[in-house]
Amino acid sequence: MPKADELKKIASQIRRDIVRMVHDAASGHPGGSLGCADLFTALFFEILDHDPTNFDMNGIDQDIFFLSNGHISPVFYSSLARSGYFPVSELGTFRKIDSRLQGHPTTMEGLPGVRVASGSLGQGMSVSIGAATAKKLNKDDKLIFCLMGDGELNEGQVWEAAIYAGAKKVDNLIAIVDHNQKQIDGPTDEVMPLGNLRTKFEAFGFKVLEMDGNDMDDILKTVTRAKSETGKEQPIIIIMKTEMGMGVDFMMGTHKWHGVAPNDEQTEKALAQLEETLRDY
């Protein structure tokens, strides 16, 4: 089977996990999680050079992924579990008491795969630059990946980090913006228009790529290209168009499913649209 087809099957299961986790917890953020399921599948099952079964905080000689928009924790947790960081059965503990799968990711409970807490927005790129700098000091040629939301770009710290990354040529960093054009209060163009993201990041010294984050072939092609652009004295950012709620028809095209859990009936309707390709947890 071609690689992309195989990944699409995994992405379908990750989407099932997201819907089931959020339904089970009766809270969480399904919209952005579903939109990013294809990217996470590509990263954790194909792109990242990592060792899920021997998680080490320092990640020496491994690619490291940071999730800055921590609220899409369901897709992060499902991808970590499905790629072998921790037992898939643990996904059933999401957002419940005594769980390592907190509402937003944390290192506090020692969950393998999580290297920094995130949730309060805008901090992930700074942490990623620090980790990228540590890799350079360690003469470790592996890469740092950082995913941010587009609404998150409202935060000033992102632009402090962007000035630094461009000026100091942090060229072992691949940042990705989930450009679903939606945030809690509505479309980004209404809440806080971002303008031309490409020219903005180019002005900060980034190499800017764009991709369709719901097209597996485009993801694989574009991230591969991004990797080939590392080490050229420029940080890289991929502006990734996605559809919030992708894969569940009634969750698509609206910001209303940003942070709302589906009820029993909606869950059944959603799962009917998502093939169980690996076994449900």
Place this chain on the structure above:
Amino acid sequence: MKNFEIINIKDTRSGFGEALLELGKTDPKVVALCADLTGSLKMDAFADAFPDRFFQVGIAEANMMGMAAGLTIGGYIPFTGTFANFSTSRVYDQVRQSIAYSKKNVKICASHAGLTLGEDGATHQTLEDMGMMKMLPGMTVINTCDFNQTRQATLAIAKHQGPVYLRFGRPKVPNFIPEDFEFTIGKALHLVEGTDVSIFAIGHLVWHALEAAKELKKQGISAEVINIHTIKPIDEKAILESVEKTGCVVTAEEHQIHGGLGDSVAQVLARSLPVPIDYVAVMDRFGESGKPEELLEAYGLDAAHIIAAAKKAVNRK
């Protein structure tokens, strides 16, 4: 008990700078970040000696805190340097989430704390920083009293695993802690033995407490002076042992009365040994421009006010 004398007059921040350079030589994992205050923080020597391990981040403290958290991932021990105000309130959420909650081994080193920053005035005179930092779970909070102690503390925190807030100041002040004193995080220093009142002092006010104790002795009051340099974790044993003997307390600090050393000491005593306490601290006001010594007097933070507070505490026994 040693009689503490002035060795010389030096700024605490220079003690930090000297120790940072020393750490650079002895520990290749020590790195430093600064937000456009390299000279003020006395980090130039480190920056010159170890340019590959020094990161100028510009006036971007939030990014600095995040980067410091990231540098620990890869095994480094980052020391951040900026004024106390910009090390705490300016970046409280970054410190809370990316450093404290994430259990990152970052050393937040903060100069120009308190009123003794002087002429720059209240915008820069943080008096709330220790309160904010001690509320963060897992955060160690230290405020040093002179050059030697700042030097010793800087070396000590490099060996400690976990986030630390190290607070020091701007002005040149008496340097009186012997050069060879061992600094142990969380272990208070007994400076003067006494039986009538315990004076627990931190930071620049430790010297003022020593002067107060000398004067109190002349007036027939035997004051015990203990330097609490680590406000968190606080040395409960040293506090309780002293207060069992003296039966009353004065706390002295260059910080708001809310959230500072006084609160921490009162909390220890309220739980197991309630006694009269009087506070020498800033009484819920912002600072203002002036010379350091003028400000300490105007805000009630000098030896004279410690003496008055001690008498008040003794009279309430």
